[in-house]
Amino acid sequence: MLEALGLCKTFGALRVTNDVSFSLEKGERRVILGPNGAGKTTLFNLLVGELEPTAGTVQLNGDDVTRAGVEARAQMGLARSYQKNNLFDQLTVRENLALAVATATGKSAWFRKDTLKDAEINRIIVDVAAQVALSDHLDLAVESAPYGVRRQLEVGLALATGPSVLLMDEPTSGVGPEMIKAFHTLLKTLPENLTMLIIEHDMDLALDVADRVTVLNYGEVVFEGTPDETRSSPLVEEIYLGGWDSHA
Amino acid sequence: MFYQTKTKSAALAFLVISGIIYAIFTGYFGREMVIEAAILAILAMSLDMVAGYGGMVSLCHGAIFGLGAYIFGILTAMLGLSPFLALPIAISVTALFGFAVGGVTSKTSGIFFIMTTLAFGQMVYVIIFDARSLGGDDGMSGIPRMDLSLIGLDMNDSLTFGIFVILAAALVYLLIAAILRAGFGRSLVGLRSNETRMRALGMAIWKYKATSFAISGGIAGLAGALAAQHTMFISPSMLVWTVSGEALVVVILGGLGTLIGPAFGAVLFVFLKHEVSEFTNYWHLIVGTVLIITVVMGNKGIYGQLEHMIDNWLHKKQGRISLAKEDNHA
Numbered sequence: 352m353l354e355a356l357g358l359c360k361t362f363g364a365l366r367v368t369n370d371v372s373f374s375l376e377k378g379e380r381r382v383i384l385g386p387n388g389a390g391k392t393t394l395f396n397l398l399v400g401e402l403e404p405t406a407g408t409v410q411l412n413g414d415d416v417t418r419a420g421v422e423a424r425a426q427m428g429l430a431r432s433y434q435k436n437n438l439f440d441q442l443t444v445r446e447n448l449a450l451a452v453a454t455a456t457g458k459s460a461w462f463r464k465d466t467l468k469d470a471e472i473n474r475i476i477v478d479v480a481a482q483v484a485l486s487d488h489l490d491l492a493v494e495s496a497p498y499g500v501r502r503q504l505e506v507g508l509a510l511a512t513g514p515s516v517l518l519m520d521e522p523t524s525g526v527g528p529e530m531i532k533a534f535h536t537l538l539k540t541l542p543e544n545l546t547m548l549i550i551e552h553d554m555d556l557a558l559d560v561a562d563r564v565t566v567l568n569y570g571e572v573v574f575e576g577t578p579d580e581t582r583s584s585p586l587v588e589e590i591y592l593g594g595w596d597s598h599a
Numbered sequence: 600m601f602y603q604t605k606t607k608s609a610a611l612a613f614l615v616i617s618g619i620i621y622a623i624f625t626g627y628f629g630r631e632m633v634i635e636a637a638i639l640a641i642l643a644m645s646l647d648m649v650a651g652y653g654g655m656v657s658l659c660h661g662a663i664f665g666l667g668a669y670i671f672g673i674l675t676a677m678l679g680l681s682p683f684l685a686l687p688i689a690i691s692v693t694a695l696f697g698f699a700v701g702g703v704t705s706k707t708s709g710i711f712f713i714m715t716t717l718a719f720g721q722m723v724y725v726i727i728f729d730a731r732s733l734g735g736d737d738g739m740s741g742i743p744r745m746d747l748s749l750i751g752l753d754m755n756d757s758l759t760f761g762i763f764v765i766l767a768a769a770l771v772y773l774l775i776a777a778i779l780r781a782g783f784g785r786s787l788v789g790l791r792s793n794e795t796r797m798r799a800l801g802m803a804i805w806k807y808k809a810t811s812f813a814i815s816g817g818i819a820g821l822a823g824a825l826a827a828q829h830t831m832f833i834s835p836s837m838l839v840w841t842v843s844g845e846a847l848v849v850v851i852l853g854g855l856g857t858l859i860g861p862a863f864g865a866v867l868f869v870f871l872k873h874e875v876s877e878f879t880n881y882w883h884l885i886v887g888t889v890l891i892i893t894v895v896m897g898n899k900g901i902y903g904q905l906e907h908m909i910d911n912w913l914h915k916k917q918g919r920i921s922l923a924k925e926d927n928h929a
Contacts, residue, residue, distance in 0.1 A: 399799065425801030437799075439792040446600055450789040453782050454800040459789075459807075461782030467600070512800055 352377045352546045353429070353516050358397055358407035360390075360570075367393045368404070369570040375516070375546050380538075382557040383550045384581070385567035386590060391550045392434055394567065395520050398548070399431050400424045411516070425455075430514035434521045434550070436501045438493050444504055445489040448476045451511035475511060482540070483507040484533055499530050506537070516546045523553055531556060554591075558582060566590060600788050601652060601779035601858065605913075606906050610859045614640075614866070615769050622761040630757040636869040637764040638826050641771050643849040643861035645818035648775050649701075650847070651856030652784065653811050654791030656713050659700060659720030661842025663816045666723055667693045667823025668833045669733065672742045682745040682828070689824040690817045696723075697816020698809045705805035708794070717840060724838040738834025742827045754828075764825055768862065771818055775858060778814065787811055848886065852893055854900025863902040 353375040360368040367390045375381050383391050396402040398409055400421040408417045416424050439447045446467070452475045453459040453466040466472050480486045483503040493501060506522050523531045531553055538560045541547070551557040558564070558578040566574035566587055574586055581587050622633045642664050649655040667689045674685035704715045727733055744754040752759050778784045786807060789797050798804055827833050845868070853864025868886065875882040893900055899907055 401799075421798045422801050422803050425799055431799060437793065437796050439789055439796065441792050442600060442788070446785075450785065450797070451800050453785065454789075454797065454802050458782045459786035459802060462778060463781055465780050466782040466785050508796070508800070 352379070352412060353398065353548065354410040355394075355398065356408045356410070358394070358409070359405045360393055360397055360402060361405045367570050368397060371407070371567070371570070371572055373565055373572065373575065375548060377546055378544045380547045380549070380560050380562045382561035382564050383548065383567060384554075384557060384564060384587070384591075389567040390570035391567055392520055393570070395431060395518050395548075395550065398518060399429060425512065428513075428515035429518070430509040430512045430516070431518040432505045432509040432520060432522060434524060436505050438501060438504055438508070440494045442493060443489070444480070444485055444491050444493060444496065444500070444507075445476060447493060447504055448479055448489075448507060448511050451508045452476060452479075455512035475513075479507050479511045482510060482537060484537075499526055502526050502530070503533075506534075510541075514545070516548070517541075519547065519549045519551075521550050521552060523551065523556065535559065601776065601784055603776055603780065604906070604910065606909050607776075607857075607859050610863070610902065610906075611769065611772055614859070614862055615765055618765045618866075619762055622758055622765070627757055630761045632869055632873055633761045634757070634764050634829050636866045637761070637768040638822050638829060639846070639849060639869060640768045640862040640865035641822040641825070642819055642846050643853065643865050644768075644771055644775055644858060645815045645822065646843075646846050647850050647855065647858055647861045648779070648787075648818075649811055649815045650850060651858070651861075652779055652791060653787045653808070654794075655701075655704075655716075655808065655812065656847070657700075657812075657815075658713055658717040658840055658843045658847070659723075660815075660819050660846050661840060661844070662720030662723040662838045663693050663696060663700075663819040664823040664826070664842060664846075665727070665833075665835070665838030666696060667820030668827035668837050669727055669739075669823075670820070671824035671827045672739050672833045673733065675743050676739055676741045682743055686745070686821070686824050690820050693820025693823070694813045694817030697819070698813035700816070701812025702805055702809035704812075705808040717843075720838070720840055720843060724835060724840070727838060728835040734834075736835060738832060738836075740832045742831045742833060744828040744831070760829070764829070767821070767825065771821070772859060772862065775814075775818070779858070783807070783810070848890055850900075852886075852890055852900055854903025854906070855898075857900065857903045857906060860900045860902035860906075864900065867901065 356372050358368055358371040371394060385391050393402065397404050400419060404417065408415055411424060411427050411429055439450060449467050449472055452472045458466050458469060458472065480489055483506055485500065485503055485507055488496065488500050491500065506519060509517055523534050535556050558581060561578050564576060564578060564581040565572055568590055574584055618633055622630050642660065646657060646660045649657055670689040670692050671685050674680040674688060675682050700716060700719045704712050707715055728736060733739060744760065747754050754760050786802065790807060794804060849864040849868045850861045852867060853862065854860025871886050872882055875885045897904060
């Protein structure tokens with residue numbers, strides 16, 4: 352479904368992503384772990400096309416999309432949620448979701464019909480809102496919504512496009528234990544054929560939802576394995592204790 | 600998002616009815632003011648569509664306005680084409696020009712977008728100013744109005760032409776309102792709000808920017824063609840960048856992103872221009888002062904502030920009615 356081959360990204364003399372390769376099968380849940388500054392978000396930006404790699408390729412459904420723009424990859428079923436909320440702040444939760452659904456379904460180009468009154472769009476909005484526990488907040492203005500609601504909407508926007516590959520950048524960042532639990536449930540209940548790549552710091556959640564785990568450090572893949580192998584890996588433990596340094 | 604609220608409908612009805620009544624009961628000079636205000640309202644609404652709802656602040660709408668006037672003038676006064684054919688051609692050409700501007704500038708934003716649109720506008724101005732065959736600085740006269748004598752209307756009569764232009768402005772409002780209420784308009788607001796996210800959702804940004812600019816350009820071109828028929832004379836001064844600046848002032852005065860607000864802004868602008876200039880040449884000073892007060896008072900514009908107050912009042916009133924109903928049920 353999604354494949355990275357020898358991805359590299361340098362900013363001047365700084366190499367942020369270094370020869371990263373991995374392959375995601377259909378329906379696979381892959382978690383990316385790594386300390387701050389490991390290059391996880393940069394890797395996401397390379398995968399979705401927000402950054403152009405210095406070297407390497409990205410393949411989506413067997414097609415080379417390395418030079419394809421963000422919108423082209425999104426149209427091919429690649430969706431992402433952001434580490435920092437990236438919403439339509441002046442609009443309501445419903446309007447936010449409607450924009451996502453309309454864009455994904457091609458109804459954003461309608462000149463005669465109101466997408467906010469379209470039955471199909473409203474059905475998807477209701478479904479997605481239920482998935483991310485936003486059913487009671489649909490008419491809330493995003494700029495005045497609590498942080499938790501905004502975080503849920505961040506994931507909701509990505510889900511509303513009906514993706515085949517979903518990239519989630521720290522979906523539980525900054526939320527309390529209850530919401531982490533809710534996200535945990537959400538991740539477990541998403542369709543089995545949905546391929547997911549998740550950056551997550553909450554180890555319990557990450558290792559519970561993952562089929563495989565990739566660990567990045569200094570922009571390099573330093574470990575790849577199953578959740579059990581991750582738990583028992585001294586290397587991963589060392590990285591998370593903060594003492595490991597491949598460049599030392 | 601754009602919603603055709605009761606306040607907006609009432610404001611539109613008020614402007615159309617009061618404009619027609621004023622045109623009927625006033626003299627020739629008053630009618631000229633009404634026509635000028637209605638044409639400026641069309642230009643300002645076209646600008647509000649892209650600036651207020653799409654976040655694309657354009658400084659070439661004056662040039663598109665002038666281009667519409669020149670295309671209409673060339674086709675009718677120079678080539679002898681019927682105004683009924685010249686008008687849709689002028690609209691189409693300005694829409695195409697708008698599409699080009701929107702497409703080329705789609706990857707720019709902020710000050711760079713503004714300056715690029717200014718550059719486009721200045722190019723058109725210079726080409727027309729330097730074209731001796733178009734009269735250069737002296738302009739072009741003898742531009743005819745549409746002949747509606749078949750249905751018994753004399754368009755050379757200022758009242759008939761005035762009512763025609765008011766109705767044209769109302770139709771333009773309804774057209775833009777319909778687009779803003781449809782999927783395209785909703786997406787345009789999404790673009791203004793968060794372009795990065797719209798791209799991440801799969802929107803081909805340049806197509807939407809180019810198309811919205813084409814629609815807006817076509818409407819600005821219509822305003823220009825009507826202005827050419829109004830004065831029956833055109834000159835490069837119609838394309839100067841300050842025309843774009845004035846249109847932007849009108850939009851902000853009335854209320855950026857309110858659609859009907861710029862029409863109110865146009866009326867106020869024309870009124871101040873003509874009434875204040877009777878007492879002083881410094882009428883721009885008064886407009887500037889009103890603009891500063893409007894911006895400092897909350898950035899909503901005169902109509903925007905009024906709409907905000909009325910909607911709040913209606914909301915509170917509705918809340919009180921709901922509470923009273925709940926009490927009665929209890």
